[in-house]
Amino acid sequence: MSLFNRPLADSLIRPLAQQPVLTVVVPTCQRPVEMAFAVASIADQIDPSLDGKVEIIISDNASGPQTEAVLKRLAATYPSVSYYIHAENQGGPYQICSAPHRARGRWTWVFGDDDALEPGGLRAIVDILETEQPGFLTINRQVWNKTLDQRTAETKHDLPDVRFDTFLDLLTLFGWDQLSFLTSQIYATDVVRAMDAKPYVESHCRYCQLAYYLEAFHDQTAYYLSLPVVWHRWDQDASAVHAANFHDLATYHPELVQEAADRVGIAPGLFERIGGRRSILGPETRKITFVDNILENLWRSVALGTALPDPRWNALEAMSAHWRPGRDEDLAMVRDVYGKVDGAFQHFETLVAEHRARVPVGAAYTPAELDMIKQSEAAIMSLQGNINDARKMAFDLARGFS
Numbered sequence: 001m002s003l004f005n006r007p008l009a010d011s012l013i014r015p016l017a018q019q020p021v022l023t024v025v026v027p028t029c030q031r032p033v034e035m036a037f038a039v040a041s042i043a044d045q046i047d048p049s050l051d052g053k054v055e056i057i058i059s060d061n062a063s064g065p066q067t068e069a070v071l072k073r074l075a076a077t078y079p080s081v082s083y084y085i086h087a088e089n090q091g092g093p094y095q096i097c098s099a100p101h102r103a104r105g106r107w108t109w110v111f112g113d114d115d116a117l118e119p120g121g122l123r124a125i126v127d128i129l130e131t132e133q134p135g136f137l138t139i140n141r142q143v144w145n146k147t148l149d150q151r152t153a154e155t156k157h158d159l160p161d162v163r164f165d166t167f168l169d170l171l172t173l174f175g176w177d178q179l180s181f182l183t184s185q186i187y188a189t190d191v192v193r194a195m196d197a198k199p200y201v202e203s204h205c206r207y208c209q210l211a212y213y214l215e216a217f218h219d220q221t222a223y224y225l226s227l228p229v230v231w232h233r234w235d236q237d238a239s240a241v242h243a244a245n246f247h248d249l250a251t252y253h254p255e256l257v258q259e260a261a262d263r264v265g266i267a268p269g270l271f272e273r274i275g276g277r278r279s280i281l282g283p284e285t286r287k288i289t290f291v292d293n294i295l296e297n298l299w300r301s302v303a304l305g306t307a308l309p310d311p312r313w314n315a316l317e318a319m320s321a322h323w324r325p326g327r328d329e330d331l332a333m334v335r336d337v338y339g340k341v342d343g344a345f346q347h348f349e350t351l352v353a354e355h356r357a358r359v360p361v362g363a364a365y366t367p368a369e370l371d372m373i374k375q376s377e378a379a380i381m382s383l384q385g386n387i388n389d390a391r392k393m394a395f396d397l398a399r400g401f402s
Contacts, residue, residue, distance in 0.1 A: 023103035121229030135220025
């Protein structure tokens with residue numbers, strides 16, 4: 001079985017009269033309401049002037065009958081919509097990496113199933129693709145709350161449209177934060193198809209596509225569209241998701257990026273050339289790079305008590321040889337604090353477990369036993385306080401990299 005030939009439960013792939021300019025692939029999993037809104041926000045903009053130029057393919061990760069019913073309703077409503085339904089959940093990396101292999105357009109747009117497109121945005125994007133012919137296009141965005149009833153940021157950047165000679169030039173300016181938002185990226189389909197996607201499909205990284213952008217497009221032309229036509233739905237309360245993101249952005253993501261850079265022969269020192277700002281609003285007052293992002297997310301992970309195994313630290317230490325002087329010491333400091341906090345937390349959990357085993361609820365105790373129990377509880381509380389203080393310090397240090 002080939003990399004992208006996996007069992008399907010159902011599919012509807014419409015015949016085409018011509019090659020589309022753009023294929024919008026919407027990966028989805030158990031978000032039928034949000035997905036329907038996302039697809040409609042695009043499909044409603046395919047007027048007669050765009051008919052045949054844009055196709056939409058929904059790729060469902062075995063969500064079940066509710067999502068299947070929505071898919072079929074969307075396909076019945078919009079002649080531009082096709083779909084795949086996987087027999088089993090294939091995971092996020094497969095969904096993302098398979099998109100250009102299913103796309104029939106000259107450009108592929110992987111569109112998040114909980115995002116949306118501003119009215120008029122599709123025409124603007126197709127015009128840019130046809131006139132500028134970029135290898136890679138990144139689009140400015142608005143930020144909305146989870147329920148799309150409040151816009152929290154009208155724009156991420158205040159730059160005008162910019163054309164770049166290469167994707168690396170774009171990366172130097174914007175860094176990974178702009179590119180990490182899946183829905184803001186469109187790329188030449190054939191360029192990605194020519195690349196071996198296996199390392200990314202098999203990756204554990206939640207941002208595997210960032211490294212394959214680098215491998216596929218490092219020497220391709222790139223363009224930034226300043227119109228904030230993409231709506232980014234942001235759930236600030238999704239703490240578990242954010243914690244997992246911090247971990248991957250600090251560990252698996254740098255490893256994948258370094259491997260991609262090595263495969264295409266990019267000179268050492270790339271991490272200090274990649275920009276690290278989240279929003280380009282006004283002039284840069286302090287140079288921030290990808291290395292700052294790594295250190296920031298490591299401190300965040302320490303603060304949240306996320307497990308950071310030795311192989312991840314060892315890989316970062318190997319990469320730090322090509323960072324600017326002093327960065328290896330910064331990395332060593334984070335690792336040292338992590339080791340102490342993690343060790344203290346393991347000790348804390350052991351004390352709590354032993355205390356619960358020795359002090360069953362409802363038992364009667366002598367005054368001497370009660371005194372020992374109080375001392376034990378005081379020691380546990382003291383250790384917990386020290387751990388909390390260390391984690392707060394880690395949060396404070398993380399903020400210093402922003």
